[in-house]
Each structure stands twice: as C-alpha cells, then as structure tokens.
Amino acid sequence: MKTYETTIIFDPGLEEARINEEVDRVSQGISQAAGEVIEVQRWGKRKLAYNIRKRRDGTYIHIKHKSPPELIGEMDRRFRLNESVLRHLTVLAVKESPRPAEEPVRAGEPAVAEAAHVASHEEKV
Amino acid sequence: MAREGESRSFRRKFCKLCFDKVDRIDYKDDRRLTRFITDRGKIVPRRISGTCARHQSQITEAVKRARILALLPFTSEQYR
Numbered sequence: 001m002k003t004y005e006t007t008i009i010f011d012p013g014l015e016e017a018r019i020n021e022e023v024d025r026v027s028q029g030i031s032q033a034a035g036e037v038i039e040v041q042r043w044g045k046r047k048l049a050y051n052i053r054k055r056r057d058g059t060y061i062h063i064k065h066k067s068p069p070e071l072i073g074e075m076d077r078r079f080r081l082n083e084s085v086l087r088h089l090t091v092l093a094v095k096e097s098p099r100p101a102e103e104p105v106r107a108g109e110p111a112v113a114e115a116a117h118v119a120s121h122e123e124k125v
Numbered sequence: 126m127a128r129e130g131e132s133r134s135f136r137r138k139f140c141k142l143c144f145d146k147v148d149r150i151d152y153k154d155d156r157r158l159t160r161f162i163t164d165r166g167k168i169v170p171r172r173i174s175g176t177c178a179r180h181q182s183q184i185t186e187a188v189k190r191a192r193i194l195a196l197l198p199f200t201s202e203q204y205r
Contacts, residue, residue, distance in 0.1 A: 007194055052195060062153070087195060
C-alpha cells in the first residue's frame with residue numbers, strides 16, 4: 001500500500017451534487033480495493049493556465065489516499081473514460097518529514113568528533 | 126564602459142530556496158513556481174536563477190506536474 005495524491009479537474013459546468021457523486025465514486029473505488037482515503041481537498045473553480053477541451057476553468061478536487069498500486073492503473077482508465085474529467089494526475093505523496101531522521105545524525109557528528117578528540121587526548125596522556 | 130558597469134553591479138548568485146530553507150517544493154504551490162518560469166513559460170535555467178542542483182531538479186519536476194494540471198502554462202498565450 002502506497003500513499004498517493006490524485007488531482008482531478010472536472011468540467012466547470014458540473015453542479016456540486018454531480019461532483020460530490022463523482023468524488024464518492026472515486027472514494028468508493030479506493031475503499032473497495034482495501035485502500036483508505038486520507039483527505040479530500042476541494043480547491044473549487046479555478047482558472048486554467050490554458051484551455052482544456054475549450055474550457056477556461058475547471059473544478060479541482062485533490063484526494064490524498066492510501067491505495068494498492070494496482071488500483072492506480074484502473075483509476076487512470078476510469079478517469080480517461082469519464083467525459084466530465086478534463087484532466088487528472090496521480091503522483092506518489094512525499095513521505096512525511098524525512099528531515100527529522102536526517103538531523104539526529106548530523107547533530108550526532110560533532111559529538112562523535114569530540115569523543116574522538118577526547119580519545120586521542122587520553123592516548124597522549 | 127558597459128563592461129565596467131557590469132562588473133561593478135556583479136552580485137554572487139545564491140539559491141533562493143536554500144535561503145528560505147525550503148525542504149521540498151510542491152507542484153501545487155504554483156505561486157512560488159511562477160518565480161522560476163520565464164514569461165514564455167519556460168523553466169529558468171540554473172545559470173540565471175542561481176538555484177542549487179537539488180532545488181533545481183525539484184523545480185523541474187514540480188513545474189512539469191503543475192503544467193499537466195493547468196496550474197502553469199506550457200507556453201504563454203501570446204506566443205501560441
């Protein structure tokens with residue numbers, strides 16, 4: 001199971017009820033594949049940087065979810081068949097805070113150097 | 126003359142993202158990314174922006190993703 005971020009751009013002409021329906025369908029697909037929806041963000045209607053299928057705006061939905069990798073291909077297929085989806089993108093979510101794991105090592109370095117220094121000093125003595 | 130002026134105004138470039146202590150640049154953060162694309166929509170090269178290798182590769186990936194989601198243009202309207 002991996003954590004993914006899926007962003008879907010829906011046709012701006014869709015009513016909110018239809019969009020909710022579509023989002024529910026995606027969430028259902030995830031939970032049926034034993035995945036888990038972590039977060040659903042609604043960015044609302046945004047202006048597109050370029051026209052897609054002659055639309056100037058799109059309704060953005062961003063879903064963070066844990067899913068088996070096999071589902072992603074299936075999800076992609078479904079989005080492509082879905083006429084109301086203008087664009088979609090699924091990427092692996094960035095692992096949360098890889099920094100704290102790095103930092104203790106770096107913080108530990110001076111201590112090691114100091115210990116070595118002390119050791120060499122002791123040897124001299 | 127002009128060359129003298131240039132050398133006088135020379136300033137060492139630095140990575141603005143390192144300066145801001147950005148850990149990870151996100152493709153959703155289109156406002157930040159617009160600083161690293163030209164008015165034609167091209168990604169600004171490192172030699173111009175002074176970005177460090179690590180952040181430049183993050184920018185590249187983020188800009189490409191943002192383009193797919195129409196957060197950033199592939200090319201600007203007037204040059205199309």
